[in-house]
Amino acid sequence: MTTQQIQAPFPGVFYRTPSPDEPVYVEEGQAVQAGDVIGLIEVMKQFVELKAEASGTLVSFSADNESVLEAGDVIGTLEVNE
Amino acid sequence: MIRRLLIVNRGEIALRIVRAARELGLVSIVAHSEADADTLAVQHADEAVCIGPAQASKSYLNIPAVLEAARSCQADAVHPGYGFLSESADFARAVKEAGLIFIGPDAEIIARMGDKAMARQTAIAAGVPVVPGSPHAVEGLEDALAVAEEVGYPLLIKAAAGGGGRGIRVAEDSDMLAKQLPQAQAEAQAAFGDGRVYLERFIARARHIEVQILADGQRALHFFERECSLQRRRQKVLEEAPSPAVDSATRKRLCDSAVALAEHVGYLGAGTLEYLFDDTTGEFFFIEMNTRIQVEHPVTEMITGFDLVRAMIQIAAGEPLGIAQDEITMKGWAIEMRINAEDPDRDFFPSLGTVEKLVWPTGPGVRIDSGLYEGYKMPPFYDSLVAKLIVWDDTRERALTRAGRALDEFHLQGFTTTADLHRRLIEDPAVKAGAFDTAFLERWLSEPASNHANKKEVIHEQ
Numbered sequence: 001m002t003t004q005q006i007q008a009p010f011p012g013v014f015y016r017t018p019s020p021d022e023p024v025y026v027e028e029g030q031a032v033q034a035g036d037v038i039g040l041i042e043v044m045k046q047f048v049e050l051k052a053e054a055s056g057t058l059v060s061f062s063a064d065n066e067s068v069l070e071a072g073d074v075i076g077t078l079e080v081n082e
Numbered sequence: 083m084i085r086r087l088l089i090v091n092r093g094e095i096a097l098r099i100v101r102a103a104r105e106l107g108l109v110s111i112v113a114h115s116e117a118d119a120d121t122l123a124v125q126h127a128d129e130a131v132c133i134g135p136a137q138a139s140k141s142y143l144n145i146p147a148v149l150e151a152a153r154s155c156q157a158d159a160v161h162p163g164y165g166f167l168s169e170s171a172d173f174a175r176a177v178k179e180a181g182l183i184f185i186g187p188d189a190e191i192i193a194r195m196g197d198k199a200m201a202r203q204t205a206i207a208a209g210v211p212v213v214p215g216s217p218h219a220v221e222g223l224e225d226a227l228a229v230a231e232e233v234g235y236p237l238l239i240k241a242a243a244g245g246g247g248r249g250i251r252v253a254e255d256s257d258m259l260a261k262q263l264p265q266a267q268a269e270a271q272a273a274f275g276d277g278r279v280y281l282e283r284f285i286a287r288a289r290h291i292e293v294q295i296l297a298d299g300q301r302a303l304h305f306f307e308r309e310c311s312l313q314r315r316r317q318k319v320l321e322e323a324p325s326p327a328v329d330s331a332t333r334k335r336l337c338d339s340a341v342a343l344a345e346h347v348g349y350l351g352a353g354t355l356e357y358l359f360d361d362t363t364g365e366f367f368f369i370e371m372n373t374r375i376q377v378e379h380p381v382t383e384m385i386t387g388f389d390l391v392r393a394m395i396q397i398a399a400g401e402p403l404g405i406a407q408d409e410i411t412m413k414g415w416a417i418e419m420r421i422n423a424e425d426p427d428r429d430f431f432p433s434l435g436t437v438e439k440l441v442w443p444t445g446p447g448v449r450i451d452s453g454l455y456e457g458y459k460m461p462p463f464y465d466s467l468v469a470k471l472i473v474w475d476d477t478r479e480r481a482l483t484r485a486g487r488a489l490d491e492f493h494l495q496g497f498t499t500t501a502d503l504h505r506r507l508i509e510d511p512a513v514k515a516g517a518f519d520t521a522f523l524e525r526w527l528s529e530p531a532s533n534h535a536n537k538k539e540v541i542h543e544q
Contacts, residue, residue, distance in 0.1 A: 010432075010434060010462070012462045012463075013136075013462075042463075043432045044432035044462060044465065045466070066137070068137075068463075
C-alpha cells in the first residue's frame with residue numbers, strides 16, 4: 001500500500017463542493033477512481049477540476065473547503081490501490 | 083462636497099480613481115483585501131483600509147465590511163469602480179442610507195437598467211431602437227407566424243425563462259419556425275418549467291458598439307462611441323474609438339439615442355449604452371446599459387480630451403455639467419489593448435507569478451493604466467487583467483502602427499500575458515481594415531497562428 005500526497009498544482013482557492021449548496025465531491029475515507037473529481041481550484045475567476053491521479057481511498061483532506069492554497073500545498077492524502 | 087473618497091476596488095481601476103481623487107484635491111482612501119495590501123493603488127493612495135480576507139465575497143463584495151470601513155475612516159463618498167459592487171442597487175442604497183455619497187446613479191436606476199426586460203421597456207419608451215422581437219410570449223403557431231412577418235427572418239426562438247445562451251433556437255423561414263416552435267416550447271417547459279417563448283430578430287453578423295454618456299440628473303451629454311467587437315467568450319480584448327464602421331450620420335443618430343435614453347430616466351453619473359450594430363443595414367439596436375465607469379473608458383478620454391473619472395466624481399458631488407454638447411469633439415483615433423495574465427497557447431489559462439522585470443512603452447501617444455511594478459506578486463483571487471495599453475494617433479492606421487511600436491517596447495518577465503496575441507492581431511488584414519464582427523476573434527483564434535500575418539516573419543527571397 002502506497003500513499004500519495006495530493007498537491008495544489010497552482011495557487012488558488014480550494015473547494016470541496018461543486019457549488020455552495022451541494023454535497024462534497026468526496027468524503028474522507030471514500031474510494032475514488034483515477035480521474036474522479038475530488039475538488040475545485042479557483043484561480044483568477046476560472047474554476048479548474050482537481051482529479052485523482054490514481055484509484056484508491058481518499059483517506060483525509062488537509063485543506064479545508066474555501067481555503068487559500070499556494071502551489072505545492074498538500075490538499076489531501078490518497079491511499080493508492082496496489 | 084466630497085473631502086474623503088473611499089475607493090472600493092483594486093487593480094488598475096483603483097489606481098485610476100486614486101489619481102483622479104488626488105488631482106481633485108480629495109483624500110483618497112483605498113479599501114483593500116488582505117491579499118492587496120501591497121498594490122500600487124494602496125501605495126499611491128493617501129490612506130488605506132483593510133476590509134477583509136482575500137476572497138472577494140469576504141472583502142470587495144462584503145457590504146457591511148465596506149460600510150464599517152467607510153465609517154472608521156470618516157469617508158464622505160464611495161467610488162465602486164467597475165465589477166464587484168459597482169452595479170449593486172443594494173450597495174448604492176446602503177451607501178446613501180449611511181449618509182454617504184455614492185459615485186454613480188441612484189439605486190432605483192441601477193436596478194431598472196440592470197433588469198434586461200425593464201431596460202428594454204425603458205428604451206422603447208424613450209424611442210430608442212431595440213432588437214425587433216415579439217412584444218409578448220407567442221401564443222400558438224398562427225400568432226408566431228404573424229409576429230415573424232414583422233420581426234423578419236432569420237429569427238431566434240428564445241425561452242422566456244432562459245438565459246446565458248440557453249434555450250435558444252434559430253428559424254431561417256416560416257417552415258422552420260412551424261417545425262421548431264412546438265419543440266422549443268416543450269424544451270423550455272422541460273428545462274425551465276416555463277413553456278413561454280419569444281421571437282427575436284437574429285442578427286448573424288453584428289458589431290458591439292457602445293456610447294459613453296455623462297449626465298447630471300437633468301441633462302445628458304454623449305462622448306461618442308467605442309467599438310468593442312473584438313471579444314473572446316463575451317470578454318472584450320481590444321477596443322477602439324471611434325468605430326471604423328460608423329459614419330457621421332449614423333453616429334449622430336446613435337449618440338442622440340443614448341442621450342435620449344439617459345435623459346428619459348434622469349440619469350446621473352457616467353454610463354454606457356451598449357448596442358448591436360448591423361453594418362450590412364446600418365441599423366443599431368440597444369441591448370443594455372452599464373451604470374458605472376467601464377474598463378475601456380480611456381479610449382474615449384483620448385479622443386475627446388475629457389477626464390471621465392474626474393467628471394463622475396464632480397457630478398456626484400452635485401456639480402452640474404458645465405459644458406454643452408458641441409464643446410465635446412473627437413480628434414484622432416485611440417486603441418486599448420487589454421493585457422491579461424493568461425497564456426493564449428494554453429487556452430488562456432491564468433498565468434501567475436511575480437513581476438521580475440518590467441519595461442513600459444513610453445513616448446508620444448502612449449498611456450498605461452496598470453497596477454504592475456517590479457517585485458509585485460499577483461494574487462490568484464481576482465481578474466486576470468493586469469494592464470491596459472492605450473495608444474492615440476491622428477488616424478486609425480497610424481494608431482495601429484503606434485500600437486505595434488508600443489507593444490515592441492513593452493517587456494514583462496515573470497509570467498505570460500496576452501501582449502504577443504495583440505501584436506499578431508493588429509497585423510491581421512481584417513483588423514487593419516476594420517472589418518470584423520463579434521464572432522471574428524474566436525474564428526481567428528481557432529485558425530492556426532501560422533495563417534496570421536506576422537511582421538517578424540521576414541521572407542528572405544531574392
